[in-house]
Each structure stands twice: as structure tokens, then as C-alpha cells.
Amino acid sequence: MKYCILDTSDKEISEKMVSLGYQCVNVIPSDRVSPPICRHSDVLYKKLKSDTIIASACQKDNFKQIERLGYKIIVNDDLKPGYKTESYLNYIFNNKYLIYNSKTAQKPPAKFLENITEIKINQGYTGCSTITVNENAYITDDQGIYKTLKNNEIDCLLIPKGEIVLDGYNYGFIGGASVKLNNKEILFFGDFADNNIKQMIINFLLKYNMNALFIENKKLTDVGSAIIL
16 A cells, blocks of 8 residues: 555545555644645655655644654644745755755754755745656746756756646645656646646656656646655
């Protein structure tokens, strides 16, 4: 059985994950972040390594289940509603890079940062705004992230904002409206109305031998991505 941490309140998305073989650990609604993102895994959790997750203290009722799956949990008790204080865990972290806003993100513990290159950007909602295709390739809807990655000779596709639904805001973000399932597939939580954007993404992923999966007949929706366990 495969597992993920997901806001299961959107039944079409949770049912799609179940159909792909995932059992969902439901994100617990939190008052530590703004109401529209109170169930978003990408602000309440950060997977560091294959055995370590940072989780907001408000998710404590999920800790035993996550620990039974083999994870160590680092508890974060600092999140508060508001851009600067709810985006502490919303950065990109992999085996090569830490991509983050140094004014808003709380960096991982030092032991995780050995041989990691730090790239500073101005967007606090870094994770929300970006899909990690692999360590050397990204998709973003944020121009600042795009320019910084390109300046660091990292491949990046920039797509327009505005098509993604996020109740409570004018629009959602591409990172929150998708999840990298594995090294071969990225699932988008809905479908693109603009076929040109969709084709740009499909072509970009094909460069890296990856496929795009879509939930047809659904507007692309930002539910805070998912944490694949």
C-alpha cells in the first residue's frame, strides 16, 4: 500500500489518489495558517528525507500513523496566520538544493544541509508556486523564481498565473495544484482550460521522461499538493 498526506475534502482529488493506489492521511484543519489554506499539506508539512518529516504541532493527531510508516517527525510549533509566519515550511528541498525565501522560511536543521546549495528567492510561498520535476528541472508560475533558477543555470518552465482555483483567493498556485507521484509521473489536480499551457507542460515533462496525469472535466484546483510517503 502507498500512502500520502492530503486534504481529502475535495472528493474528486482524493478518489483519484485512491484509484492510483494511495491511502490518504487526511490533513487536520488548522488555525495556524490562513483559512483558505488551513488544510494544505504544503504549508503544514515538509518532507526532508525518506525517513524525516517536519510537521506543524497542530497535526499531532496524525503523528502516530506517520511514525508507523517509518518516519521521524520534527515538530514545528511556530506557524501563525499571515504570509511571513505561515510559510515557514513552504520551501523546496532536495538532495541538491534548498530554494527558499530567507526572510520567511525556517531552514531545515543544519545536519540536513551538508552538500546542499542554497538558492534565495523572494517568494515566500516557494513550494506552492513550483513543481519539482527533478533536482535540475522545475515548473513555476512565479517570475521571480523562474529568473533566479535560470540565472543559476537550472532548467525551468514559466507558466501564467490565473487558471488555478483556490477558494478565498483570486487564484491558486501550480505547486499546490499538483503532486509528483514518482520519478515518472506528475498528477495535476484537474485539467487546463488553456490547451497551449497544457501542451507546454507535457512537452517539458517529456524532456525528462515524465508523464503528466490529469483529472478530466475538473478545473485545476490548488489543495496544497500532497506529501507522498
